[in-house]
Amino acid sequence: METTIQSERRKQIVEYCNNRQQIIDKKSIELLEQEEHWQEILEGITEPIVAYRKITEKLAKHGSKVAQTNEEVEIKKGSFIAHAKDVDPDFRIMEEYEVTNQSLSEGKIGDFLKYFRDKYEFLSHLLENRTGFSPVAFTKIGRMDKYAELDIIGMVVKKWVSKNGNTTIELDSPEGRCIAIVSKDDFETNREADKILLDDVIGLKGKKFADEVIIIKSIIRPDLPQRPPKKAERDLSVMLISDTHVGSKLFMEKEFNKFISWINGGTYSEKEKERLGKIKYLVIAGDNVDGIGVYPGQIDELEIKDLYEQYNKFSEFVKKIPEHIEIFICPGQHDAVRRADPQPAIAREYVKDLYDLSNVHFVGSPSWVEIEGLKAMIYHGASHHDMYMATKHLDAKQPELAMIELLKKRDLSTGFGLNQPYVPEKIDYMLIREEPDFYFAGDMHHKGYANYRGCTCVNAGTWQERTDFQVKEGHIPTPGIAIDINLKTRKITENNFYQKEV
Numbered sequence: 001m002e003t004t005i006q007s008e009r010r011k012q013i014v015e016y017c018n019n020r021q022q023i024i025d026k027k028s029i030e031l032l033e034q035e036e037h038w039q040e041i042l043e044g045i046t047e048p049i050v051a052y053r054k055i056t057e058k059l060a061k062h063g064s065k066v067a068q069t070n071e072e073v074e075i076k077k078g079s080f081i082a083h084a085k086d087v088d089p090d091f092r093i094m095e096e097y098e099v100t101n102q103s104l105s106e107g108k109i110g111d112f113l114k115y116f117r118d119k120y121e122f123l124s125h126l127l128e129n130r131t132g133f134s135p136v137a138f139t140k141i142g143r144m145d146k147y148a149e150l151d152i153i154g155m156v157v158k159k160w161v162s163k164n165g166n167t168t169i170e171l172d173s174p175e176g177r178c179i180a181i182v183s184k185d186d187f188e189t190n191r192e193a194d195k196i197l198l199d200d201v202i203g204l205k206g207k208k209f210a211d212e213v214i215i216i217k218s219i220i221r222p223d224l225p226q227r228p229p230k231k232a233e234r235d236l237s238v239m240l241i242s243d244t245h246v247g248s249k250l251f252m253e254k255e256f257n258k259f260i261s262w263i264n265g266g267t268y269s270e271k272e273k274e275r276l277g278k279i280k281y282l283v284i285a286g287d288n289v290d291g292i293g294v295y296p297g298q299i300d301e302l303e304i305k306d307l308y309e310q311y312n313k314f315s316e317f318v319k320k321i322p323e324h325i326e327i328f329i330c331p332g333q334h335d336a337v338r339r340a341d342p343q344p345a346i347a348r349e350y351v352k353d354l355y356d357l358s359n360v361h362f363v364g365s366p367s368w369v370e371i372e373g374l375k376a377m378i379y380h381g382a383s384h385h386d387m388y389m390a391t392k393h394l395d396a397k398q399p400e401l402a403m404i405e406l407l408k409k410r411d412l413s414t415g416f417g418l419n420q421p422y423v424p425e426k427i428d429y430m431l432i433r434e435e436p437d438f439y440f441a442g443d444m445h446h447k448g449y450a451n452y453r454g455c456t457c458v459n460a461g462t463w464q465e466r467t468d469f470q471v472k473e474g475h476i477p478t479p480g481i482a483i484d485i486n487l488k489t490r491k492i493t494e495n496n497f498y499q500k501e502v
């Protein structure tokens with residue numbers, strides 16, 4: 001009976017496309033003939049060639065079972081032998097920077113004081129040690145001559161443009177407050193001042209103008225020291241993906257299945273197999289599921305409307321990744337943890353099956369993992385948004401530039417009062433206390449890479465189609481890309497599953 005219906009549908013599909021002067025291939029017809037509402041699917045495709053990919057997308061959006069059955073992952077084991085399978089892993093989750101199970105904040109005033117004190121002490125100490133920089137206490141400025149050169153350190157409490165057009169910064173320190181001014185004619189320092197956010201701890205070189213007022217000549221950030229990239233001894237790789245958003249109608253299941261098949265050796269290219277065989281570590285940088293109630297009206301955008309079910313599906317994918325790969329998973333703002341940074345690891349109750357696997361490790365955001373002797377800082381990246389919104393010189397299409405700005409701040413937070421909330425923990429987990437070799441992030445749904453002072457910044461793309469919000473924002477994501485980074489050479493390679501046939 002079913003066959004008769006399908007054969008009838010086949011004729012109708014061909015006729016329908018002929019009438020619309022569209023070309024459709026056999027594979028697409030075979031898929032569509034299984035779908036009762038095939039005409040609705042075709043109506044939405046206006047191009048002269050009806051692409052198979054377009055059909056699967058429309059079927060998925062339509063919630064069709066046909067799309068799901070046809071997107072089942074096919075793991076091609078074949079003769080693939082991974083080099084990484086024969087070696088023991090060498091990694092350490094750096095518990096000293098891990099907020100999971102350490103969150104002690106009650107959000108009281110005392111917590112804020114401890115948080116600011118910890119932050120000020122760490123960042124001012126970094127600045128004090130800079131060569132050619134000799135900061136004086138604010139209390140000594142009064143005794144200095146007008147126009148005397150001086151260096152100071154302070155925390156930014158206010159920033160504004162004066163009536164005369166000069167950028168003005170109010171700084172706080174344990175010895176009191178002062179006002180620092182950048183002349184509107186000093187283009188270069190103004191550009192630097194634009195990147196300064198509230199709560200930043202900065203150094204200033206300038207000259208005294210009045211007892212509590214100085215003119216800024218240059219701004220010094222805590223920053224990373226200049227250093228060459230450190231390289232691992234073993235020829236192994238770490239792979240980065242992020243923002244899978246499992247459970248969303250826009251989750252790119254077909255592409256993600258291709259990735260899962262590929263990481264199991266599903267490639268015909270010998271060169272690719274060799275590279276693939278070196279993958280010993282995988283970082284998944286948050287927004288693992290789409291979540292529930294993350295934004296108003298989200299329920300209509302969900303394919304899976306139950307949070308546990310979303311994690312069950314996510315877990316099924318992770319279970320298909322070869323067990324010789326050590327997997328580190330941090331949360332994002334769509335995951336089932338608090339939205340405020342620092343975010344603790346996703347709790348066992350959501351991902352029981354994965355907690356039972358010895359190669360899967362749940363960490364916070366941010367978190368630090370030492371891999372093959374190299375230190376990787378993993379952060380989903382919520383504060384990156386605030387960097388774009390608060391400054392003029394950054395672009396969401398180049399997430400690596402926001403990452404570099406945060407490295408210069410030595411602080412992943414963008415201060416209280418912007419969009420991203422923070423919990424004032426007694427230890428500030430957002431500070432970049434060491435010099436990372438890698439900074440892995442996601443969140444922007446846009447890939448980006450940069451090497452900055454020995455640190456390789458890598459922002460992953462996404463596995464979610466362009467959202468309505470992104471359309472409104474004019475943001476075009478880079479979906480379906482897994483990035484591998486060789487730990488010995490620090491070479492970055494993109495693996496694009498958006499176009500790739502595996």
Ligand SMILES: [Fe+2]
Pocket residue numbers: 243245287332334443445
């Ligand atoms: Fe995301």
